[in-house]
Amino acid sequence: MRRDGNTRSSSLLVLGWFVVAALLAITGGMARAQPAAPGPVDLELGKKLYRANCAGCHKWHGNGGGGYGGDALSLRHTTLDRDQVITTIGCGRPGTGMPYHLRDAYEGDEKKCYGLGQKDLSPGMVLAANAFLRPGEIGVIADYVLARVKGRGEPGYDDCLEFFGAGSRVCNIFKSPVEGGPAAAPPGK
């Protein structure tokens, strides 16, 4: 009984996203003045904000990845442009694990996100981010994603060092990969 109910609600969520995707195509997503395209791009600030707000799901390299509860899409392979990235960050994606980062994304009568307001969404259909961002910050993150993440190939040592700086052993693996991978694990006792 209970199980049926839940299966249904999950497919509703998925269905919901198709509707939203269609709306997105029609309305162009966030129908609101976007933060102006930047002058000088502050990639350091972008990285800091990305690290605090995005890396938990998309990982430092942006590839995200399936697995334990997370199926964040790859931002290295994304085809979205700046406006679309900004919309996705600000509005999240209803019916998926991508949260909205704009405090008032679904508040008020403006229907800034995909033409949807709170009343159009079932509870829990769109997730709120742990911390909200200001529109300017969202723009800075989008610039960072476009400059440093999107279109880059597989992550390597230089990307890793660029992200973390020195001081952590987190990038070692790219310099001296674990011998032959775990396939060559030493024989057991």
Place this chain on the structure above:
Amino acid sequence: MISFRNRLLGGCAAVLIALGFAAGGALAADVTQERLLNADQEAGNWILHHKDFSAHRYATLDQINAGTVKNLKVAWTVQLGGIEGGGIWSHGGLEGTPLAEDGFLYVTDGWGSVYKIDTHGGEGKLVWKMDPKTDHDWAGAIACCGVDNRGVALWGDMVVSHTLDGRLVATDKESGKVLWQRQIANPDKGEVVTGAPLVVKGMAITGVAGAEYGIRGWIAATDLKTHAEVWRTYTIPAKGEPGSDTWKDDHNAAANGGGSTWVTGSYDPSTNTIVWGVGNPGPDWDSAYRPGDNLYTDSSLAVDADTGRIKWHFQHTPNDPYDYDSVAENVLADVNGPHGAMKIALEADRNGIGYAVDRTTGKFIWATPFVKKLTWTKGVNPETGKPMEYDASKGQQIYNPEATPTRTNKVTIICPGNMGGKNWPPTAYNPKLQTWYIPVIESCNRVTVEETVPGKSYKSREFFTGGGPSNPIKITGSVTAIDAATGKITGKFETPFPMLGGLLATPDLVFAGQPDGHVMALDAKSLAKLWDFNTGGGVSAPPMTFSVDGKQYIALLVGQGGAWDKWFVDGTPELKKIAPSSTLYVFGL
């Protein structure tokens, strides 16, 4: 210098212990194997992770009892640190069991800092803090399930602890200075360490986490005098070793086969055997990738303490498609019942079933589902201890087909959910009542399978799970009591939230904490709630008890830890509002 001092103290130890017992309290002395063997008799101390080698988490102190517990209140608190995030984690948390010796507590925070706290005089005073400077990025990026550290061990005049980035650290008990440290696990391979060390005969036994990252699990013993590794036993056999034929694929799935060991085990001195739980196979949910029983994943493993040689194993979920680890501690008990006198090992498995096996042979005795809802199997075969549907001739086990995630049944609801009917939070055992208490997660969740591609899907330091869980169904909890002699459930106290912290048993009480902040005491026989206090922070650590200045206290770390708020919180939406925190609470009459 140091060795001279050791010898001097060592020589005095026996006398001091004798005095200590005679006086009914405990006096400062080096921790020896002798003392650890009798840890259950040091009533006011708690010098092993699970209180004693048998993992009973049972203390005989009884000032706080069914009659007085209603007067229990906060005696004092100490704020700890380690709340900062790292890697994929937004915050650290507390899952540790404090150790107590002679009125001093030794506790850890999630990043492995050790705090020594003087509890004399009715308040907690920080004596020292040892910060191991854990590499947050290196470890935090590959800790599957939170920034956690479950506590320290004591040996000689040292405090022995682990760090998430895979080190074993020995700290001087007096000064808090690091004496030496050694890298035991390798985060480059996806290995981290969250469990407390178990010290047996002067060796620190370490378990590893990382089955979600394609590690090959192990248990390792380090000599605390020479700092050298004495043995390391892999939980996935190498080619040609016994058990390697339970990995029947043609692409070396065993190489990334998982089998982590991240919960502290127990030790049976009468047979010199360490009993330790082994976690899930990898990839977690794509069982077609790794046909065969996948030994020794999802097993209780008994190894010789001196050599690490495997003596016996008992596997709970062969070819596991659910993520039903058997990392849980084995409780070693001597029981008397309808089957006569038995020396058993009890294990409350993530698959929702409690097992008793003969702890000298690993032979199956009884099994009892301890969760309210269990859908993955019809039950356990009373002859073999295997799930009813188990078919040895098959590579891939399909238990209840409706509730088994496979490449063709890609989205499936399983009960218990993949976090298990009982996760790492420890059980407690009251030997007087022969009653075993299980901290239960009453759950179902949804698993989505993704096909694993040989040669492609594995990347070091990336998830290797073959799918993922989601949590559309409400999750609650219970404390469930089982008669250890018969395996019959004797009580179930239901709780609004899952049991994420573990239990403590005293002669007539059971203590438990909840992730919404409530700590409670239940009657040991009826499980009626006799006391409740809201700490105001998430509890994901086990309570323990100790005495100082002739007075009994209950201690508990408060600070939402683990994976719950990242991977499972949708099953308990009310917990989304719980803020990270890091506090030691101590309660007294």
